[in-house]
Amino acid sequence: xxxxxxxxxxxxxxxxxxxxxxxxxxxxxxxxxxxxxxxxxxxxxxxxxxxxxxxxxxxxxxxxxxxxxxxxxxxxxxxxxxxxxxxxxxxxxxxxxxxxxxxxxxxxxxxxxxxxxxxxxxxxxxxxxxxxxxxxxxxxxxxxxxxxxxxxxxxxxxxxxxxxxxxxxxxxxxxxxxxxxxxxxxxxxxxxxxxxxxxxxxxxxxxxxxxxxxxxxxxxxxxxxxxxxxxxxxxxxxxxxxxxxxxxxxxxxxxxxxxxxxxxxxxxxxxxxxxxxxxxxxxxxxxxxxxxxxxxxxxxxxxxxxxxxxxxxxxxxxxxxxxxxxxxxxxx
Amino acid sequence: xxxxxxxxxxxxxxxxxxxxxxxxxxxxxxxxxxxxxxxxxxxxxxxxxxxxxxxxxxxxxxxxxxxxxxxxxxxxxxxxxxxxxxxxxxxxxxxxxxxxxxxxxxxxxxxxxxxxxxxxxxxxxxxxxxxxxxxxxxxxxxxxxxxxxxxxxxxxxxxxxxxxxxxxxxxxxxxxxxxxxxxxxxxxxxxxxxxxxxxxxxxxxxxxxxxxxxxxxxxxxxxxxxxxxxxxxxxxxxxxxxxxxxxxxxxxxxxxxxxxxxxxxxxx
Numbered sequence: 001x002x003x004x005x006x007x008x009x010x011x012x013x014x015x016x017x018x019x020x021x022x023x024x025x026x027x028x029x030x031x032x033x034x035x036x037x038x039x040x041x042x043x044x045x046x047x048x049x050x051x052x053x054x055x056x057x058x059x060x061x062x063x064x065x066x067x068x069x070x071x072x073x074x075x076x077x078x079x080x081x082x083x084x085x086x087x088x089x090x091x092x093x094x095x096x097x098x099x100x101x102x103x104x105x106x107x108x109x110x111x112x113x114x115x116x117x118x119x120x121x122x123x124x125x126x127x128x129x130x131x132x133x134x135x136x137x138x139x140x141x142x143x144x145x146x147x148x149x150x151x152x153x154x155x156x157x158x159x160x161x162x163x164x165x166x167x168x169x170x171x172x173x174x175x176x177x178x179x180x181x182x183x184x185x186x187x188x189x190x191x192x193x194x195x196x197x198x199x200x201x202x203x204x205x206x207x208x209x210x211x212x213x214x215x216x217x218x219x220x221x222x223x224x225x226x227x228x229x230x231x232x233x234x235x236x237x238x239x240x241x242x243x244x245x246x247x248x249x250x251x252x253x254x255x256x257x258x259x260x261x262x263x264x265x266x267x268x269x270x271x272x273x274x275x276x277x278x279x280x281x282x283x284x285x286x287x288x289x290x291x292x293x294x295x296x297x298x299x300x301x302x303x304x305x306x307x308x309x310x311x312x313x314x315x316x317x318x319x320x321x322x323x324x325x326x327x328x329x330x331x332x
Numbered sequence: 333x334x335x336x337x338x339x340x341x342x343x344x345x346x347x348x349x350x351x352x353x354x355x356x357x358x359x360x361x362x363x364x365x366x367x368x369x370x371x372x373x374x375x376x377x378x379x380x381x382x383x384x385x386x387x388x389x390x391x392x393x394x395x396x397x398x399x400x401x402x403x404x405x406x407x408x409x410x411x412x413x414x415x416x417x418x419x420x421x422x423x424x425x426x427x428x429x430x431x432x433x434x435x436x437x438x439x440x441x442x443x444x445x446x447x448x449x450x451x452x453x454x455x456x457x458x459x460x461x462x463x464x465x466x467x468x469x470x471x472x473x474x475x476x477x478x479x480x481x482x483x484x485x486x487x488x489x490x491x492x493x494x495x496x497x498x499x500x501x502x503x504x505x506x507x508x509x510x511x512x513x514x515x516x517x518x519x520x521x522x523x524x525x526x527x528x529x530x531x532x533x534x535x536x537x538x539x540x541x542x543x544x545x546x547x548x549x550x551x552x553x554x555x556x557x558x559x560x561x562x563x564x565x566x567x568x569x570x571x572x573x574x575x576x577x578x579x580x581x582x583x584x585x586x587x588x589x590x591x592x593x594x595x596x597x598x599x600x
Contacts, residue, residue, distance in 0.1 A: 078426050080426070204446060205445045205446050206445045206446075207445060207446050208437070208440050208443060208444070208445050208446065208447075209440070209445050211429075211433070211437055211440075212437050212440055214425075214426060214427060214429075215423060215425055215434075215437065216420075216423060216424065218418075218420045218423070219420060219423060219437075219489075221389045221409070222387060222389060222413065222416075222417065222418040222420070223413050223437065223438070223440040223441060223493070224408075224409045224410035224411075224412065224413030224414075224440060224441040225409065225440070226409060264427065268428075268429075268430070268433070269427035269428060269429050269433070270429065270433050272446065
């Protein structure tokens with residue numbers, strides 16, 4: 001009796017995974033000046049192919065991570081609008097990473113960047129949560145307001161960094177505003193890939209706990225979870241995923257919002273399906289959007305963050321206005 | 333199936349409170365397998381706090397809770413969740429899980445974070461759905477069924493834990509008369525059939541009189557009375573505890589508890 005639905009969701013999930021993979025491969029061939037795939041595979045284009053591969057890898061990793069972070073934040077905070085960018089976590093991670101550059105420079109950068117980013121992201125999430133907490137309750141819309149305000153504060157701090165920095169440092173910091181998948185340092189991509197792969201595996205291992213936490217702390221603790229500890233652990237993981245992504249590709253908005261919602265509508269809200277679906281869809285979405293940014297206004301490249309914001313803002317507003325059911329509207 | 337033998341749940345001298353304000357004073361109670369113990373008392377009497385203590389998720393200031401001879405505090409949370417299930421009130425399910433999804437969450441103590449449901453797990457989910465009569469709606473969204481059915485889905489979630497003890501916090505609070513009486517009848521049958529210890533709180537004294545096998549009346553954190561209907565449902569005692577004139581009418585073996593229509597009551 002459970003089987004028919006489960007089967008349908010499984011079909012959807014399998015199809016989604018294959019389509020995402022195909023889109024990722026397709027994204028490799030998007031770039032300044034279309035070249036036939038076989039040309040790109042020939043030896044004279046090897047260096048271009050390598051650059052593209054790095055870039056698609058970075059896009060896939062960041063897209064998957066931001067989407068997964070969104071899934072976790074939405075479940076734990078029981079808020080459909082929760083997302084690393086909206087909650088100010090991304091901007092906070094940006095400030096953390098910029099500080100790391102200011103003190104360590106790009107030389108130490110590869111390792112220092114994700115670390116600084118995580119520190120900034122974690123402080124931000126904590127601050128936003130405390131700011132939004134009134135009488136030991138966190139109203140969903142207050143949380144979003146606090147996040148947006150905190151994000152604005154962090155963005156202005158980043159702006160201050162830009163205005164104070166030298167010409168070449170300026171470039172390094174200013175791309176954070178736009179979100180850019182240009183690979184400056186392959187080591188950074190590798191480190192972020194390793195960190196986020198571990199993070200995603202750790203999140204997936206908590207899929208059923210995330211289901212229970214979606215029903216609230218009360219039910220979760222009666223099902224044998226240390227609800228508080230589990231929530232802190234998962235929020236930490238979400239922050240890590242978002243911050244490491246920010247340190248490599250800057251502030252990319254709304255991926256963590258759009259992707260989980262689309263994935264949920266395709267495979268249902270159960271996290272054992274939602275997590276794989278979101279990370280595949282997130283990877284394909286970001287790599288593909290970036291590819292479009294490379295070709296749409298050729299020879300000018302449009303940073304990917306601009307596209308995700310263009311798509312994401314209407315999506316966010318639509319969700320905000322949605323009145324469907326108690327659907328998230330009065331979650332404690 | 334839970335193969336552990338049915339055991340009574342006992343509370344010994346429980347004292348508890350929030351932020352140094354005491355709420356429960358020296359409560360001792362025992363509930364036997366197969367019986368439905370109804371916790372009565374006005375708002376703020378400590379019913380929910382007592383249920384949370386009995387579930388083991390909250391530790392009392394002092395006192396002990398025993399399942400058979402075993403102190404609850406000696407069990408890990410996960411182990412405890414295989415023996416004690418709790419249906420909280422006012423659960424808000426924010427995303428459209430299917431009924432089957434929700435009931436399957438009751439298997440969390442057995443599956444852990446990622447594992448697939450085994451055939452045992454699926455059988456337990458199927459049985460629980462069957463018990464509450466939701467088998468046909470297993471694949472419906474939890475948002476598309478009635479409030480009474482949602483409450484039964486949450487009951488099925490608790491049953492899927494295959495517990496020995498079932499605690500329910502005002503299970504009939506948001507249900508109409510028909511659904512409330514059906515749910516209570518169902519809970520009574522389950523207690524008998526599976527030899528469960530059932531403890532529930534309710535504000536519906538007439539319903540409790542008809543469906544609970546034993547009653548306990550809480551008054552400002554103290555046990556004011558405990559035992560059969562005759563022991564607990566006394567007009568003078570209820571009037572004093574609820575601070576409102578109440579009458580008890582017994583006819584044809586049915587008990588009705590209702591506000592007394594007196595001058596004192598109508599004046600304000």
